[in-house]
Amino acid sequence: MFDKIKKAFGGSKEPVKPKAEEKVEAPVESQVPAEEKKASTKPRVGYIHLSGCTGDVMSLTENYDILADVLSDMVDIVYGQTLVDLWEMPEMDLCLIEGSVCLQDEHSVHELLEAREKSGLICAFGSCAVTGCFTNFARGGQQAQPKHESYLPINQLIKVDLALPGCPVSPEMIAKTVVALCEGDMDYLQPAIDWATCNNGCGCDVLTNVIRQGLCTGCGTCALACQTRAIDFVEGRPSCNIDRCIKCGSCYVMCPRSWLPEERIKMETSLNEEIGRASCRERV
Numbered sequence: 001m002f003d004k005i006k007k008a009f010g011g012s013k014e015p016v017k018p019k020a021e022e023k024v025e026a027p028v029e030s031q032v033p034a035e036e037k038k039a040s041t042k043p044r045v046g047y048i049h050l051s052g053c054t055g056d057v058m059s060l061t062e063n064y065d066i067l068a069d070v071l072s073d074m075v076d077i078v079y080g081q082t083l084v085d086l087w088e089m090p091e092m093d094l095c096l097i098e099g100s101v102c103l104q105d106e107h108s109v110h111e112l113l114e115a116r117e118k119s120g121l122i123c124a125f126g127s128c129a130v131t132g133c134f135t136n137f138a139r140g141g142q143q144a145q146p147k148h149e150s151y152l153p154i155n156q157l158i159k160v161d162l163a164l165p166g167c168p169v170s171p172e173m174i175a176k177t178v179v180a181l182c183e184g185d186m187d188y189l190q191p192a193i194d195w196a197t198c199n200n201g202c203g204c205d206v207l208t209n210v211i212r213q214g215l216c217t218g219c220g221t222c223a224l225a226c227q228t229r230a231i232d233f234v235e236g237r238p239s240c241n242i243d244r245c246i247k248c249g250s251c252y253v254m255c256p257r258s259w260l261p262e263e264r265i266k267m268e269t270s271l272n273e274e275i276g277r278a279s280c281r282e283r284v
């Protein structure tokens with residue numbers, strides 16, 4: 001199902017095949033319904049929770065009115081601690097990983113590496129998985145697990161194919177991303193692919209990469225996206241209160257000037273042709 005996308009990521013050209021189910025003897029007159037045969041062709045999606053809250057999986061499970069068609073008709077949820085009664089991790093086409101990874105937690109590290117091995121695509125699901133978010137401030141000594149003190153975004157340990165930042169991720173973003181994956185819509189997925197290797201997760205990144213570069217339009221999207229009200233506007237430009245910033249990256253990701261589709265801009269403005277003519281004139 002995700003063949004085109006896997007090739008774009010440089011992954012395996014062969015789709016991840018589900019394990020063969022045990023055949024159950026049935027009466028001769030009975031036949032397997034056509035719907036069941038069709039269901040086996042659905043992408044197999046799994047979910048793993050590491051370190052962080054469960055806000056992202058709540059977006060997935062408690063917004064069924066938005067995600068009903070996606071979860072029921074387009075994909076099969078085959079793995080997830082709170083979603084599927086299955087202990088052994090199966091092979092998956094797409095694995096959503098929520099939370100950062102704690103280096104002192106051997107189980108989490110092993111589970112993360114196993115997920116990379118058994119998944120065609122890995123999605124960093126939520127800001128903790130993408131940037132570390134509030135787990136960046138952990139130094140150990142907390143209740144329950146006082147020895148857990150080092151937390152990293154998952155792209156520091158494994159290759160991540162795409163990322164969905166947010167604290168939590170909006171259900172609309174989840175639905176549209178899954179639909180784009182199923183349809184092979186690379187134009188829609190390109191920002192998520194770029195975010196997979198991006199560690200910009202602070203209001204300071206908006207200041208450094210957008211405002212100081214003269215790209216800010218003063219639209220206010222960053223302030224609306226900030227859930228801790230760490231961003232305020234001063235003279236029409238955003239200003240970040242570092243004491244309130246949890247480094248979720250929502251401000252930077254939602255900023256319409258933080259990601260520019262260069263290839264599409266060149267294509268629609270014929271910029272490539274102009275560059276080609278200029279280089280020809282220089283050679284002459």
